[in-house]
Amino acid sequence: MVSYTNPKAPTLPVATGFDAEIQRLQLLLAASLPWLAVSYGKAYRATRREGGAAKGKLLTYPQVYDGQGEYRDVLANDNVQAQSFFLPTGPAVNTAREPLPGTLGFTMPVDFILWANLALVDPTKDYRYEAELLQDVARVLNADGQSLITRVFTAPEDVFRGFSAEVVPEKVLRAPYAAFRISLELNVQNVLC
Numbered sequence: 001m002v003s004y005t006n007p008k009a010p011t012l013p014v015a016t017g018f019d020a021e022i023q024r025l026q027l028l029l030a031a032s033l034p035w036l037a038v039s040y041g042k043a044y045r046a047t048r049r050e051g052g053a054a055k056g057k058l059l060t061y062p063q064v065y066d067g068q069g070e071y072r073d074v075l076a077n078d079n080v081q082a083q084s085f086f087l088p089t090g091p092a093v094n095t096a097r098e099p100l101p102g103t104l105g106f107t108m109p110v111d112f113i114l115w116a117n118l119a120l121v122d123p124t125k126d127y128r129y130e131a132e133l134l135q136d137v138a139r140v141l142n143a144d145g146q147s148l149i150t151r152v153f154t155a156p157e158d159v160f161r162g163f164s165a166e167v168v169p170e171k172v173l174r175a176p177y178a179a180f181r182i183s184l185e186l187n188v189q190n191v192l193c
Helices: 017-032 130-144
Strands: 038-049 058-067 070-073 082-088 106-117 147-153 177-188
Touching (some): 106 130
Antiparallel strands (some): 082 106, 147 177
16 A cells, blocks of 8 residues: 555646546546545556565556656555546557548547545445445446446456556455446547647
């Protein structure tokens, strides 16, 4: 677990293509969900050696660009009630057989990953209510209409799939903590603009 005391979600000063679409969704979710304390944008899979040793185990974890050549871990953070990030999971695909001249549209799979401390999100609830948070996120994304929800993962082993188990302590996936992953298909109609 990371412990950024007062994390802020960075945004790109000039976002284009899929970066612009992810940033738009990042800001939409931040504005629409008052319980989402930190809405990060596009994350990357980063690696480091365990213990810093050259022969230590290679660990994979999520990071976002924080500006000025710096990156920040976006693992579960016990200082915030809920945080999220977007992770591209595959290549961008041109689905048009014959695009119009001057246009170029793509579809790309991107996963939205959310982690929450349920005791902080709503202290009045004494049950696991992550399904309510999932419903809130799905409503916002569906109402926006610019991305297609293709899958939802709630099993702990699926939520942080692709990252080393050592960087996601087991306790961050048990009550009062909760997490889920939503697979999306993002469409960018014209990456040339």
